[in-house]
Amino acid sequence: MTPIRSLASAALLGAALLVALSPLARAQELPPDQLVKNVTLEVVELITKDREIQAGDRAKLVQLIDAKVLPHFNFSAMTALALGHSWNKATPEQKKRLTEEFRTLLVRTYASALAAYSEQKLDFRPLRAKPTDTDVTVQVRVLQAGAQPVPIDYSMEKTASGWKVYDVMVGGVSLVANYRTEFNNVVRESGIDGLIKNLAAKNRRFEPGRGEEMIRREGPRMIVSGPVTLANAGSLLEEGRRHLADGVQTVDLGEVSEMDSALLALLLAWLRDARSRERPLGFSNLPESLRTIARLYGVDSLLPAS
Amino acid sequence: MRLFLAAALAGAAMGCASTAERDPRDPWEPLNRSIYSFNDTLDAYVARPVATGYQKAVPGEIRLRVRNFFGNIGDVFIGVNNFLQGKFEDGVSDWARFAFNTTIGLLGIHDIATDMGYEKHNEDFGQTFGRWGAAAGPYLVLPIVGSSDVRDGIGWGFDFYTDPLNETKPFQARWGLVGLRLIQTRADLLDASRILEEAALDRYVFQRDAYLQRRRNLIYDGRPPREKEPDDDAGDKPQKPATEEKETRDDPDQKPR
Numbered sequence: 001m002t003p004i005r006s007l008a009s010a011a012l013l014g015a016a017l018l019v020a021l022s023p024l025a026r027a028q029e030l031p032p033d034q035l036v037k038n039v040t041l042e043v044v045e046l047i048t049k050d051r052e053i054q055a056g057d058r059a060k061l062v063q064l065i066d067a068k069v070l071p072h073f074n075f076s077a078m079t080a081l082a083l084g085h086s087w088n089k090a091t092p093e094q095k096k097r098l099t100e101e102f103r104t105l106l107v108r109t110y111a112s113a114l115a116a117y118s119e120q121k122l123d124f125r126p127l128r129a130k131p132t133d134t135d136v137t138v139q140v141r142v143l144q145a146g147a148q149p150v151p152i153d154y155s156m157e158k159t160a161s162g163w164k165v166y167d168v169m170v171g172g173v174s175l176v177a178n179y180r181t182e183f184n185n186v187v188r189e190s191g192i193d194g195l196i197k198n199l200a201a202k203n204r205r206f207e208p209g210r211g212e213e214m215i216r217r218e219g220p221r222m223i224v225s226g227p228v229t230l231a232n233a234g235s236l237l238e239e240g241r242r243h244l245a246d247g248v249q250t251v252d253l254g255e256v257s258e259m260d261s262a263l264l265a266l267l268l269a270w271l272r273d274a275r276s277r278e279r280p281l282g283f284s285n286l287p288e289s290l291r292t293i294a295r296l297y298g299v300d301s302l303l304p305a306s
Numbered sequence: 307m308r309l310f311l312a313a314a315l316a317g318a319a320m321g322c323a324s325t326a327e328r329d330p331r332d333p334w335e336p337l338n339r340s341i342y343s344f345n346d347t348l349d350a351y352v353a354r355p356v357a358t359g360y361q362k363a364v365p366g367e368i369r370l371r372v373r374n375f376f377g378n379i380g381d382v383f384i385g386v387n388n389f390l391q392g393k394f395e396d397g398v399s400d401w402a403r404f405a406f407n408t409t410i411g412l413l414g415i416h417d418i419a420t421d422m423g424y425e426k427h428n429e430d431f432g433q434t435f436g437r438w439g440a441a442a443g444p445y446l447v448l449p450i451v452g453s454s455d456v457r458d459g460i461g462w463g464f465d466f467y468t469d470p471l472n473e474t475k476p477f478q479a480r481w482g483l484v485g486l487r488l489i490q491t492r493a494d495l496l497d498a499s500r501i502l503e504e505a506a507l508d509r510y511v512f513q514r515d516a517y518l519q520r521r522r523n524l525i526y527d528g529r530p531p532r533e534k535e536p537d538d539d540a541g542d543k544p545q546k547p548a549t550e551e552k553e554t555r556d557d558p559d560q561k562p563r
Binding site for chain 1: 519
């Protein structure tokens, strides 16, 4: 802090100090390959050790990605690259919306890719770049038994706030380039606002809906579909209670697409409700990950199958 | 045949509804799209449920042995294709893999060659033709097989014809093995297909572009030469770094912040 204060009081001295300090600061900044390695190893360690994430808790996984991975991505650069020439035609407001929606889409995709990770070995390749380079490719290879290693290349650019990823290539497929045709097709047909709408609709499909949209009745059976997370558990609880009072005896979970521990809490709450009314309640098509969570919490014997 | 005709008609009808501007790499898009949706239906009702069941019923350890077994058989012609492409060192490595894995690795169920430093490669006749200079030709979706192009389609014919499993007798055993290999392959792709579903706005386009990028990368064994940057963005398929450097240079002015 002292150099900054001296800069304010004596500009010349301060400038001299800053010049003297900057090479030092640069030396302390992590090189891009080291950054990728550290972040990857940390995230892999966290997800393999976290029993809730292992059991399929997507909300927690997304939280982890938000905290650990996202700070190292430059989403506006990624969105600009994915749009190509159309980016220049967008207004600042449109650019902001596009970046937000694209970011949501990429985070979800990234979460799915990470959820599929099952302790494959990682091979961090030495960086082939000059120390003065500001645009480098960091290569990691995923080694998997009985198959060719899958190369993952991170294109990274040096910015004022450190090295940032602006494209990821998996097995030679550039993520950003792969969206370009799709995006431009939509822009050509319905403009940039059309693309924003399209992306938002895509993202919403994977967002938790409200109870009344997600519960369907077939006689004494109620079917829950879509993602069940903390975000919509409350509204599902109320909606489900209404159906329970109306004679539901079986809850079918075969169409639940995504879940976290909130689903378990929800089932137990419904069960308690049914018991207090002395009505039978059973569950069918319990997702495997839910069983795992239930075992983890030691409540698996409480869930009656039907 | 009737199915094919129906698909073609459906494709023609769809063609009227879709964009006027067509991707130059995919002039047969309407027909391709209808074959794609046929494959998709087949996948949803047959392949995916079977593969999901297989993944649930068979322990991971055994699935790995199955994958290794078929991977080992595949190494024979991966080697042949490396020789055809003049990559003798790689070809010798592939055949060494086959020799070690077939013997010490007990008919290939243990991939000990990888531990010995012989890495598995990915080669096929389509890549060989590409290496020889054959152009990809228009993008093509084959029934059941899926994404391809004219060159890779012909290459696939050669792959199919030279498949060592063809020699298996009796034919029940042969189709049993072919079927098991299909199920194993589909099971290995379950995660990928779920991710595709989440990532793509238009799965057909996303998969097509990924296929074309992937094949180009494979033909050059992960080191494709830079592509010329087309002025028109319709056929844009940027390869780093030429395109991206240009784009990122434009970038700072246009960032929202």
